Every structure is written in C-alpha cells, then in structure tokens.
Amino acid sequence: MAKPSPDTSIKEFSPWTDPDEKPLIRFKNVTKRFGDFVAIDDLTLDIYTREFFALLGPSGCGKTTMMRMLAGFETVTEGTIELAGQDIAAVPPNQRAVNMMFQSYALFPHLSVYENIAFGLRRDKLPKDKIDARVTEMLKLVRLEKFARRKPHQISGGQRQRVALARSLAKGPKLLLLDEPLGALDKKLRQDTQFELMDIQETTGTTFVIVTHDQEEAMTVASRVAVMDEGRIIQVATPGGIYEGPNSVYVADFIGDVNIITGKAKAAGPDKYFVDWGGNQAPILATSERPFTDGQECHLAIRPEKISITKEKPEEAENAVQGKVLDIAYLGNLSTYHVELPGGQIIKAQTANTRRLSRRNITWEDPVWIRWNATAGVLLAE
Amino acid sequence: MRRFAMIAVPYTWLVALFLIPFLIVFKISLSDAALAIPPYAPTMKDGFTALIQGLDFENFVFLTTDDLYYKAYLSSLKIALISTVLTLLVGYPIAYSMARAPEEWRATLMMLVILPFWTSFLIRVYAWIGILSNEGLLNQLLMWLGVISEPLTILNTNIAVYIGIVYTYLPFMILPIYAALDRMDDSLIEAAEDLGCSRMSAFWLVTVPLSKNGIIAGCFLVFIPALGEFVIPSLLGGSGTLMIGKVLFEEFFNNRDWPVASAVAVILLLILIVPIVLFQRNQQKQAEAEG
Amino acid sequence: MKRLSPFNITALTLGFAFLYLPMILLVIYSFNESKLVTVWAGFSTKWYGELLRDQAFLDAAVVTIKVAVLSSTLATVLGTMAAYVLVNGGRFMGRTVFSGMIYAPLVMPEVITGLSLLLLFIGIGLDRGVLTIVLAHTTFAMCYVSVVVSSRLVSFDRSLEEAALDLGCNRFDAFRLVTLPIIAPAVISGWLLAFTLSLDDLVIASFVSGPSSTTLPIKIWSSVRLGVSPEINALSTMMIGIVTIGVISASLISKRNSVRAQKDAQAAERSA
Numbered sequence: 001m002a003k004p005s006p007d008t009s010i011k012e013f014s015p016w017t018d019p020d021e022k023p024l025i026r027f028k029n030v031t032k033r034f035g036d037f038v039a040i041d042d043l044t045l046d047i048y049t050r051e052f053f054a055l056l057g058p059s060g061c062g063k064t065t066m067m068r069m070l071a072g073f074e075t076v077t078e079g080t081i082e083l084a085g086q087d088i089a090a091v092p093p094n095q096r097a098v099n100m101m102f103q104s105y106a107l108f109p110h111l112s113v114y115e116n117i118a119f120g121l122r123r124d125k126l127p128k129d130k131i132d133a134r135v136t137e138m139l140k141l142v143r144l145e146k147f148a149r150r151k152p153h154q155i156s157g158g159q160r161q162r163v164a165l166a167r168s169l170a171k172g173p174k175l176l177l178l179d180e181p182l183g184a185l186d187k188k189l190r191q192d193t194q195f196e197l198m199d200i201q202e203t204t205g206t207t208f209v210i211v212t213h214d215q216e217e218a219m220t221v222a223s224r225v226a227v228m229d230e231g232r233i234i235q236v237a238t239p240g241g242i243y244e245g246p247n248s249v250y251v252a253d254f255i256g257d258v259n260i261i262t263g264k265a266k267a268a269g270p271d272k273y274f275v276d277w278g279g280n281q282a283p284i285l286a287t288s289e290r291p292f293t294d295g296q297e298c299h300l301a302i303r304p305e306k307i308s309i310t311k312e313k314p315e316e317a318e319n320a321v322q323g324k325v326l327d328i329a330y331l332g333n334l335s336t337y338h339v340e341l342p343g344g345q346i347i348k349a350q351t352a353n354t355r356r357l358s359r360r361n362i363t364w365e366d367p368v369w370i371r372w373n374a375t376a377g378v379l380l381a382e
Numbered sequence: 383m384r385r386f387a388m389i390a391v392p393y394t395w396l397v398a399l400f401l402i403p404f405l406i407v408f409k410i411s412l413s414d415a416a417l418a419i420p421p422y423a424p425t426m427k428d429g430f431t432a433l434i435q436g437l438d439f440e441n442f443v444f445l446t447t448d449d450l451y452y453k454a455y456l457s458s459l460k461i462a463l464i465s466t467v468l469t470l471l472v473g474y475p476i477a478y479s480m481a482r483a484p485e486e487w488r489a490t491l492m493m494l495v496i497l498p499f500w501t502s503f504l505i506r507v508y509a510w511i512g513i514l515s516n517e518g519l520l521n522q523l524l525m526w527l528g529v530i531s532e533p534l535t536i537l538n539t540n541i542a543v544y545i546g547i548v549y550t551y552l553p554f555m556i557l558p559i560y561a562a563l564d565r566m567d568d569s570l571i572e573a574a575e576d577l578g579c580s581r582m583s584a585f586w587l588v589t590v591p592l593s594k595n596g597i598i599a600g601c602f603l604v605f606i607p608a609l610g611e612f613v614i615p616s617l618l619g620g621s622g623t624l625m626i627g628k629v630l631f632e633e634f635f636n637n638r639d640w641p642v643a644s645a646v647a648v649i650l651l652l653i654l655i656v657p658i659v660l661f662q663r664n665q666q667k668q669a670e671a672e673g
Numbered sequence: 674m675k676r677l678s679p680f681n682i683t684a685l686t687l688g689f690a691f692l693y694l695p696m697i698l699l700v701i702y703s704f705n706e707s708k709l710v711t712v713w714a715g716f717s718t719k720w721y722g723e724l725l726r727d728q729a730f731l732d733a734a735v736v737t738i739k740v741a742v743l744s745s746t747l748a749t750v751l752g753t754m755a756a757y758v759l760v761n762g763g764r765f766m767g768r769t770v771f772s773g774m775i776y777a778p779l780v781m782p783e784v785i786t787g788l789s790l791l792l793l794f795i796g797i798g799l800d801r802g803v804l805t806i807v808l809a810h811t812t813f814a815m816c817y818v819s820v821v822v823s824s825r826l827v828s829f830d831r832s833l834e835e836a837a838l839d840l841g842c843n844r845f846d847a848f849r850l851v852t853l854p855i856i857a858p859a860v861i862s863g864w865l866l867a868f869t870l871s872l873d874d875l876v877i878a879s880f881v882s883g884p885s886s887t888t889l890p891i892k893i894w895s896s897v898r899l900g901v902s903p904e905i906n907a908l909s910t911m912m913i914g915i916v917t918i919g920v921i922s923a924s925l926i927s928k929r930n931s932v933r934a935q936k937d938a939q940a941a942e943r944s945a
Contacts, residue, residue, distance in 0.1 A: 071835075071839055072838075072839075073835055073838075092838075093835070093838045093839055094838050094839070094840075094841045094842055094843055095841075098839075099839055099840065100835075100836070100839045102832045102835070102836055103832070104830055104832050106830065106832040106833045106835065106836035108833060108836075108837075108851055108855075109855060110854045110855055119837070119840050119850075120839075120840030120841050123840060123841030123842055123846070124841060151937070153934065153937050153938070153941065154937045154940055154941055155941050156941045156942060159941075167836075167840070168839075168840075171840065171841070384844065384845050385762070385844070388754050388757060388758050388762070389758050389762060389765055389771075391751065391754060392751045392752075392754045392755040392758065392771075392815065392819075393767070393771055393774075395751055395811075395812070395815070396755075396771070396774040396775070396812070396815075397774070399790065399793070399808060399809075399811075399812040400774050400777070400778060400812055401770075401774060402793060403789035403790050403792060403793035404789050406789060406792045406793055406796060407785070407788060407789045407792060410792060472688070472691070475680075475684035475688070476684055476685065476688035476689075478681070478684070479677065479680070479681035479682075479684040479685045479688075480685070482677060482678075482681050483677060483681070483685070484677075489924070489928070490924075491685070493920065493921075493924045494689060494692070494693075495692070496920070497916070497917065497920050498692055498696075500869055500916045500919070500920055501696070501912065501913050501916045502872070502873050502890070502893075502909070502912055503873050503875075504873070504875055504890050504893055504894065504897070505696075505699070505893070505909040505912060505913070506695070506696070508699075508893070508897050508901075508905065508909065509695035509696055509698065509699045509909070510695055511897070511900065511901050512698065512699070512702065512901045512906075513695060513698065515900075515901070519698060549691070549692075549695070552688075552691075552692065606780050607780075607782070609782070610782025610783070610784060610785070611782075612782075612783065612784050612876055613875060613876065616898075617897065617898070627782060627783075627784045630784045630785075630788065631784055631876075631879075634788060634880075640792070643788060644788070644792075647784070647785045647788055647789075650782060650784075650785065651781075651782075651785060654780070654782070658780050661780075
C-alpha cells in the first residue's frame with residue numbers, strides 16, 4: 001500500500017527549482033478581508049502541477065480561507081489568483097476545474113455511495129454508461145466496490161472519508177483541495193490513510209492542496225509545506241527543508257520539538273559564529289550561512305535528537321555543557337532527558353533506546369554532559 | 383435573479399396581507415364612523431393633507447369615556463395573569479415528573495403532551511361545557527359523592543374561563559419547562575445534597591433556578607395568547623366575563639362599529655407589545671447563553 | 674437509573690387525567706342514546722348516522738378540507754422560501770422588517786389578524802369566500818412553516834450545499850437536489866402544522882368567510898353556542914380519532930427510523 005520511500009520521489013520531483021516551469025496556481029499579492037479582519041495579507045505563492053502541497057498552520061491562520069478562495073466560495077479582496085495562467089476571479093465554483101473534499105466530508109445523506117460519486121458526473125450530463133464506468137473506476141480506486149449501494153450513515157468513518165475523496169476526484173479536476181481530510185479519523189487509521197492518499201495522488205496525477213493543522217500529517221504527505229500564521233506565509237519548503245532549516249523561531253517551534261538558546265553572535269571564521277549565551281558558560285559554536293553582525297541577538301535552534309547525553313565529559317566536542325537531569329520522559333522507542341544547565345535553562349536531549357530499560361545508566365539528579373556539533377543547530381535572527 | 387424572487391415573493395405576500403391590513407386597521411381606528419365605509423374616505427387619493435385632517439383620536443377618546451373598555455382591558459389582564467400562574471402551578475409538577483421519568487418513557491410522555499395540540503382547540507374547549515354545566519358531569523359526581531347537595535355554578539363564570547385556559551394552554555407551559563429540566567445534569571442535585579442541602583432546598587436552590595428560562599418562556603407562551611383570547615371566554619365565560627378579544631368581536635359583528643373595533647385592536651396590540659418584547663429578549667438571552 | 678417518587682407518579686397521573694379525561698368523556702358520550710348529554714341512556718351510534726346525513730356539516734367539511742389543502746400547500750412553499758431567505762439569504766434591504774413580519778403573526782391575537790384582513794378584503798372589493806379564507810390562512814400558516822423549517826435549516830450543514838456547487842450545480846439545482854431532500858421532513862411537518870392550523874381556525878375564518886363558505890369550525894361554533902349537542906360529540910370523536918391515529922403512526926414511524934438508524938450505525942462499525 002505504501003510506496004517505498006517518499007524521500008526518493010521528492011528528490012526527483014522538484015518543479016519549484018526549475019525557473020522555466022509554469023505554476024498551476026499562482027497567488028499574486030492576494031489580500032482577503034472580512035470587514036476589518038485581515039484573513040490573508042498580501043500573499044504570493046506558486047503551486048505546481050502534480051504537487052502535493054500542504055498549508056499548515058494553527059486555526060485562524062487563513063489556510064482555510066485560501067482554500068475556499070481556490071474553490072470559489074470566497075472572493076479575493078485584492079490581488080489575483082491564476083489557475084493555469086488564467087485569472088479565476090470571475091469563474092463561479094460550479095465551473096471551476098477544481099474540486100474540494102470537505103472537512104465534514106459533506107456526503108449527501110439522502111444519496112447512496114454510488115449516487116454521491118456520480119453526482120458531479122451527472123451535472124455534466126455525461127451519458128449513462130460513461131458515468132457508470134467512471135463511478136466503478138472510482139469505487140475501485142478507493143476499494144469500496146462492495147459498499148456502492150449503502151447510504152453514508154451505513155458505512156464507517158474511514159469509508160466515508162474515501163467516498164468523499166472518490167466523489168471529489170470523479171470529475172478529474174486539475175486541482176483537488178482537501179480540507180483537514182483526516183481530521184475526523186482516529187490516529188491509527190489516519191496514518192494508514194495518509195499513505196493511501198499519497199498513493200492515490202500519485203496514481204491519478206492530480207495536484208493536491210491539503211489544509212491541515214497537524215504537522216506530522218503535513219510532513220508525511222506533502223511535497224512542499226507552507227507554514228502560515230496570521231494570514232501570511234512564514235516559510236515554504238520541502239518537509240526536510242522545514243524541519244532542518246526553519247527560517248524563524250516560529251517555524252522551528254511549530255514543527256516538532258526544539259531547544260532555543262538565545263544569545264549574542266560573534267564572528268568565529270567563515271560562516272561560523274560564537275553565541276554568547278550568558279552565564280559563565282563558554283560560548284557556543286554554530287555555523288550559519290546567514291550573516292550576523294557582532295553583538296546581534298540570535299537564537300540557536302537545536303532539535304533534541306541532535307544532542308547527545310553522557311555521564312562522562314566528552315572529548316573533543318565542539319559544544320559541551322554540564323547539567324543535571326531534571327526529568328526523563330520515556331516514550332518507548334525514545335527517551336527525552338530534560339537537563340537543567342547551571343544558568344537555569346532546560347535543554348531537551350533525546351536518545352534512541354537501543355538498550356533495555358534496566359541497563360540505562362542515567363537517572364534523575366545525575367550530573368551529565370550534553371554535547372552537539374556546530375552544524376547541529378540553526379542560527380536564527382528572529 | 384432567483385435569489386431576488388426567493389426574497390420578493392414571500393416578502394410581497396406578507397406586505398400585502400399582513401402589513402397593509404394592519405396599517406388599514408390603524409388608519410380606521412383614527413377615522414370617523416361615517417367615513418369608515420369602503421373605500422375608507424378620506425383615502426390617499428385626496429392627498430396627504432386631507433388624509434391627515436380626516437384623522438383624529440375621537441375613537442380613542444370614546445374608549446376612555448365608556449368604562450366598559452378599560453374594565454375589559456383590566457379584566458383581560460387579570461384573567462390572563464391568574465390563568466398563567468395557575469397553568470404554571472399545574473404544569474411544573476408534570477414537566478418535572480416527566481424529566482424524572484425513565485428514558486424509554488419520555489418519548490411517549492412527550493407525544494401525550496403534544497397530541498392535544500393537534501386536536502381542535504374548539505373541541506377541547508367545548509368538551510368542558512358538558513363537564514362544568516349545572517347538570518354536568520362534575521356536579522353529578524360531586525353530588526353522588528355527597529360533597530355538595532346543590533349543583534355548583536361553574537360554567538359561565540370566570541372560574542370556567544380559568545379552567546379552559548389552563549387546560550388548552552397547558553402544553554405550552556409543560557414543553558419549555560420540560561426542555562429546560564431535561565437538559566439539567568442530575569449530578570447537580572446530588573452535588574447539592576452532598577453539600578448539605580435537603581431534597582427540598584436542593585429543589586429550590588438548584589432545580590428551580592436552572593429551569594428559570596423554561597418557566598419564563600412558558601409563562602409568556604400562555605400569557606400572550608390568553609390576553610387576546612376569544613373562544614374560551616365566549617364559550618365558558620358568562621355575560622359578566624369581560625375579555626378584550628370578546629369585546630372586539632362583538633363590537634365588530636354586533637355593533638358594526640368598525641372604527642371603535644379598530645381602536646380596541648390597536649390598544650390591545652399596544653398592551654401586548656410589552657410582554658412580546660420581554661419574551662423576545664428572554665429568548666435571545668437564552669440563545670446567546672447556549673452559544 | 675432514575676426512579677419516580679410517589680409525588681412524580683401522582684403528578685403524572687393527575688396531569689394526564691386532566692389532559693385526557695375531558696376528551697375521553699366526549700368520546701364516551703358521543704355513543705349515548707339520549708339527546709340529553711348528561712344522562713347515559715345506553716349505547717348507540719345514531720348520532721354518527723345523523724351527522725353523516727346532515728348536508729350542512731358535509732358541505733362545511735368539504736369547504737374546510739379544500740381550504741386546508743390549498744392554504745397549507747401555499748403556506749409551505751412561501752414559508753420554506755422565507756425560512757431559506759432568513760437563514761441563508763445574507764443581508765438585504767428590509768431584512769429586519771421581513772423577519773418581523775414572519776414572527777409577528779405568531780403572537781398576534783387572532784381577532785386582530787381576522788379584523789385587519791377583513792378590512793383589507795372589503796377595501797379592495799374582494800368577495801368573501803373560499804379564496805379569502807385561503808389567503809388569510811396561508812398568511813398566518815406560512816409564518817409557522819417558516820419557523821419550523823428555519824429551525825431545521827439552522828442545523829443544516831452548509832458544506833453540503835457548497836459540495837453540490839463544487840460538483841457543478843448552480844444554486845437552484847443545489848437547493849432542489851440537495852437541500853430540499855434533506856430538509857424534507859421539516860417541510861412535511863410544516864405542511865401538517867399548517868394543515869392543522871387551517872382545520873382548526875375559527876376566529877380568522879369567522880371574519881373572512883362569506884355566507885357560501887362556512888367552514889367546519891364556524892359550523893361547530895354556531896351549534897355549540899346553543900349548548901352541548903350529541904352530533905357535535907360524534908363529530909369531535911371522529912376528529913379526535915383521526916388525529917390520534919395520525920400522531921401515533923407518526924411517532925411509530927419515527928421510532929422505527931431511529932431503531933433503523935441505530936442498526937445502521939452498528940452495521941457501519943462492523944464494516945470498518
């Protein structure tokens with residue numbers, strides 16, 4: 001069911017790096033206001049054909065508004081949205097080659113699964129046999145052939161989700177919008193369905209735009225992720241790019257777990273800086289392609305799994321600090337240690353539990369050393 | 383275009399058959415009897431000044447000179463008020479007991495409360511004539527029991543009107559109170575008792591305040607229609623029962639005095655506006671509280 | 674598990690006795706042989722026969738049903754439109770006046786509604802008859818329909834309509850193919866309510882009916898004013914019987930539906 005590794009396809013598929021590639025969707029300085037409230041603030045964004053694009057952000061960040069503008073349920077206050085090079089402002093929702101899968105699924109309760117999927121095809125006045133063939137194909141795609149004659153309330157939540165997907169794909173849209181498509185499913189089912197969505201996206205070759213507040217989901221399915229906040233896009237990058245190279249403390253903090261150490265920068269050679277972070281500690285060495293001036297405030301973001309923890313003082317470490325174990329969160333496969341540094345700051349360090357629990361040698365109140373490389377963290381200005 | 387039609391059709395209908403007739407009543411209430419014959423001269427045809435000149439408050443002045451009218455208003459208010467209180471006293475224990483009933487009974491109990499709604503109002507009032515009259519079933523029963531030796535005169539008195547109103551409007555009282563009590567969490571009572579309340583004080587301190595909105599809604603739902611009631615006082619009340627709906631009806635059909643009938647209607651409406659506005663506010667507040 | 678206290682049981686017993694005893698007595702005495710309503714003189718169905726031979730009652734019944742069918746159907750169409758406009762119509766000129774006109778007739782005393790409509794009909798020279806009663810009943814019944822339908826529309830998931838638009842419907846088709854079938858139960862309840870209100874109305878009909886268009890309530894009214902009559906008892910029994918059958922079967926249907934919905938939910942879980 002799942003494809004071998006999402007990473008391989010990402011390497012091959014990167015139209016956004018090709019300057020000649022024409023985007024399928026182009027937001028040009030789009031602003032959307034509801035009365036005085038600015039939902040989308042002067043936003044510019046390109047999305048390419050066959051992309052699986054995720055809009056990620058907390059609720060109220062404007063991601064749903066962007067999707068509804070693409071579907072045609074909201075008008076743009078300023079700026080233009082182009083679909084395949086054409087301004088779509090004047091095209092009503094029922095004539096856009098865009099279909100949407102609703103968060104509530106919006107399955108018609110009075111129609112069977114078959115009729116729900118056929119609904120859009122019937123509006124196009126297709127001949128009967130064509131409709132039948134297409135619906136059958138869709139039912140097969142989502143593995144619901146057996147349930148064609150059931151009503152939506154007679155099938156499970158996961159099946160409803162697949163009906164909604166089939167219905168929105170039946171008309172073969174250029175662009176499929178998915179509004180929190182997995183939000184109503186429980187965790188286990190959600191993970192299976194993520195891979196299924198990716199499979200279907202690949203099989204049909206449709207461009208998907210997904211709206212989600214679940215960062216894990218965005219990271220798993222998307223070719224690129226746009227992190228949004230308060231009507232603006234903070235960063236657009238591949239999942240790897242977002243995780244390893246966040247452009248701001250907001251993004252670093254929003255995606256996954258992170259330690260932030262704030263201090264003052266001081267040049268220490270080409271692309272290298274010392275971070276003077278107070279206390280009587282030695283400055284931290286970090287690399288950064290972004291330039292910092294001496295004395296500028298900076299934030300070092302380091303993921304807990306990039307920090308290792310030992311009882312003995314490590315030799316030849318670029319950065320090593322001594323502290324005391326405050327707390328241990330045992331997660332089964334991983335353990336997270338909360339280490340309190342002499343200045344009072346708490347740093348999280350994560351290790352894989354390759355050994356059995358009984359043989360772990362670090363426990364509460366133990367004095368420990370934590371260490372990381374200069375390249376482990378990202379130095380951020382804001 | 384279709385959106386326009388969706389709005390325009392019901393809108394026009396209501397303007398033509400609700401708003402305009404109402405303005406006509408208002409206008410006639412300010413006209414002289416002689417002029418109140420169709421087409422209600424002076425009309426707009428004669429120009430606005432003539433229209434204004436033709437209007438006066440004569441009919442309203444007349445209402446104040448004849449004490450029949452103000453007595454009728456007062457008596458309507460009194461009857462509506464007393465019947466509302468009586469309906470509450472009868473309805474609350476029923477609604478309360480319904481809310482305490484086992485889950486599987488409740489749908490049936492609800493249906494039993496609603497069923498009389500669907501039967502003819504007129505027939506339900508009529509049913510009491512045979513019960514309350516001097517030779518009626520109630521008197522027969524009481525005499526058979528030996529409680530009384532002479533039949534009681536109940537029919538054609540205000541008491542019969544109270545009984546009629548309580549009987550016909552009881553579902554309006556039960557339903558909102560039941561709805562409020564049904565939503566109430568039982569553990570609140572247990573918590574109150576746990577904190578030292580007796581059964582009775584838990585009822586007064588927790589149950590009653592929480593059903594307040596239902597009580598208010600129920601009281602308005604009984605009071606507002608009872609005030610303008612016509613069928614019940616006409617059938618069950620006597621010649622001494624004065625209610626404004628009845629006076630209006632008789633003024634119009636028996637005396638054929640349209641301007642006075644219209645003036646009576648306008649004042650009835652003015653009296654009704656206060657409880658209606660209060661009711662609306664209560665409903666809105668409740669809707670907001672429920673979010 | 675809740676348990677009813679003796680107080681609860683007493684309240685329910687007395688309450689429902691109060692609600693139902695008068696009607697039960699009415700039914701019993703409709704089978705009374707004697708014309709004197711208060712004296713039981715043996716079982717008889719003769720008053721039913723008498724009633725069915727009374728041409729005036731039959732004529733009135735025909736007029737009433739004609740009026741009720743026409744006015745409730747018109748009221749359902751207009752009331753559903755009004756509800757849709759009020760819930761989904763957004764802002765438009767005179768929206769406040771419109772919602773005021775929808776809610777006002779619900780609390781307006783019938784004597785005033787009847788009087789004002791009569792004055793209008795006289796003013797425009799419309800002869801009183803079936804048409805005027807239909808117009809009057811439609812007007813106040815549409816407000817009830819609109820309240821029933823709008824309470825359903827408020828909980829209606831707007832994304833269903835958006836999904837229909839998204840799949841190629843225009844607004845009218847979305848309403849016809851999606852919204853209407855889903856809110857149909859509320860529309861039907863609205864129709865039934867309008868029908869009952871029309872059947873039941875005495876006061877407004879008294880104002881706006883003409884000599885040739887006597888409705889059943891008017892007919893009942895004029896005989897009831899003279900006191901209790903066994904014929905009216907028989908008629909009442911028939912009306913109570915029809916309503917009881919209707920309400921009980923409606924509640925059985927809704928019970929069956931909820932049982933089915935439960936089974937469906939179980940089936941859905943199993944299929945997962």
